[in-house]
Amino acid sequence: MATESDFDRTGCRQHEALLEDYLNEELSGTDARSTIEHWQNCPFCRASLEDARLSMRLLRAAEPSPDPGPGFARTVMTRIRTAENERITLRADFWQPFVSFGWRFAATATLALTVLVSYNAGWGHRTQPKVVTVRPTEATEIFGPEPVSVPVNGDEAFF
Amino acid sequence: MAASAQVLTLPFQSGEKKADDRELVRLSQNGAQEAFEELVRRHQQRVFALVAGVLHRPDDVEDIAQQVFLKAYLGIKRFDQRAAFSTWLYKIAVNECWDYLRKRKVRPLTYEADLSEEQVSRLEGIVSSSRPPEGPSARAETREVLERMLEVLPEQDRQLLVLKEIEGFSVQELAEILNLNVNTVKVRLFRARGRIMDTYRRRLSPPGKGHAAPGGERKE
Numbered sequence: 491m492a493t494e495s496d497f498d499r500t501g502c503r504q505h506e507a508l509l510e511d512y513l514n515e516e517l518s519g520t521d522a523r524s525t526i527e528h529w530q531n532c533p534f535c536r537a538s539l540e541d542a543r544l545s546m547r548l549l550r551a552a553e554p555s556p557d558p559g560p561g562f563a564r565t566v567m568t569r570i571r572t573a574e575n576e577r578i579t580l581r582a583d584f585w586q587p588f589v590s591f592g593w594r595f596a597a598t599a600t601l602a603l604t605v606l607v608s609y610n611a612g613w614g615h616r617t618q619p620k621v622v623t624v625r626p627t628e629a630t631e632i633f634g635p636e637p638v639s640v641p642v643n644g645d646e647a648f649f
Numbered sequence: 650m651a652a653s654a655q656v657l658t659l660p661f662q663s664g665e666k667k668a669d670d671r672e673l674v675r676l677s678q679n680g681a682q683e684a685f686e687e688l689v690r691r692h693q694q695r696v697f698a699l700v701a702g703v704l705h706r707p708d709d710v711e712d713i714a715q716q717v718f719l720k721a722y723l724g725i726k727r728f729d730q731r732a733a734f735s736t737w738l739y740k741i742a743v744n745e746c747w748d749y750l751r752k753r754k755v756r757p758l759t760y761e762a763d764l765s766e767e768q769v770s771r772l773e774g775i776v777s778s779s780r781p782p783e784g785p786s787a788r789a790e791t792r793e794v795l796e797r798m799l800e801v802l803p804e805q806d807r808q809l810l811v812l813k814e815i816e817g818f819s820v821q822e823l824a825e826i827l828n829l830n831v832n833t834v835k836v837r838l839f840r841a842r843g844r845i846m847d848t849y850r851r852r853l854s855p856p857g858k859g860h861a862a863p864g865g866e867r868k869e
């Protein structure tokens with residue numbers, strides 16, 4: 491009986507991938523020569539290869555999955571269109587508060603601008619600016635001696 | 650606007666040279682739904698086969714396959730065409746199947762009942778005479794019997810054998826779809842073949858009637 495250790499000891503592990511290639515008729519060149527040489531001299535690999543061939547025969551007797559038919563593509567496309575519409579609605583719902591805020595902001599700004607412009611162009615001009623006349627100050631008024639006055643009582647005389 | 654103009658000149662609709670997948674993908678990326686529908690038609694059978702091979706739950710296959718194409722449509726603008734469209738699509742399919750199994754916390758169906766004598770003799774007939782059963786219904790029944798037998802294998806080995814031998818995927822494709830090394834796929838396939846034949850002898854063949862194990866019992 492071939493066991494795991496038999497496989498390891500005889501170096502069969504190296505040939506497993508190549509035996510699979512051989513089974514699928516995809517082996518060529520030096521790999522093919524060395525593998526065929528190996529399994530001709532190795533009872534374990536010969537047995538494994540025979541098993542693999544039988545399994546292949548067995549499994550290929552099964553029916554592959556059937557084609558779902560032309561209706562499938564139509565169903566998929568209907569589902570895609572529904573999903574697309576839902577996505578568009580969802581996106582619109584997401585941006586709705588921002589759009590609404592934007593419109594309100596724009597309306598308020600326009601109103602404020604109108605008020606400012608009309609103020610500037612209309613009754614703002616009708617009120618006359620207050621004219622302030624500035625009298626030049628003489629230097630002597632600042633730095634000259636204070637005018638002399640006669641004290642009225644004793645305290646003033648003291649100061 | 651550009652997309653609708655392209656829809657009018659889709660090569661596969663006007664009966665000209667058949668457009669390849671790359672061209673159809675490019676058109677789909679520009680919003681041509683007809684091009685994507687053509688891609689669905691081209692790949693639906695393989696996606697069905699892949700989902701059936703991985704899930705092993707026939708009732709859910711159609712729903713998952715639809716979901717796969719929906720995800721592909723929603724993500725096609727991000728697909729850069731460095732890999733083949735089919736490989737990209739099959740990867741979506743495999744991920745969708747694993748997601749489904751994880752979310753539903755289900756294992757693929759397992760059959761605990763033994764096979765009937767008729768089913769056993771059917772399999773023996775295939776192995777000994779190399780004559781496949783005739784007719785789709787007989788082959789479908791054979792598949793059911795084989796799937797029961799394959800239940801003894803680890804999940805990934807079962808998937809590899811079903812996808813390779815029953816559904817017709819190549820080793821290269823399986824390696825790409827399942828993110829495995831090509832050599833790993835080959836070794837696993839080869840070992841799984843041995844194990845399934847061990848199971849066949851041990852569980853199905855009555856003593857003295859079955860095939861002698863050429864290499865004896867395997868241990869993994």
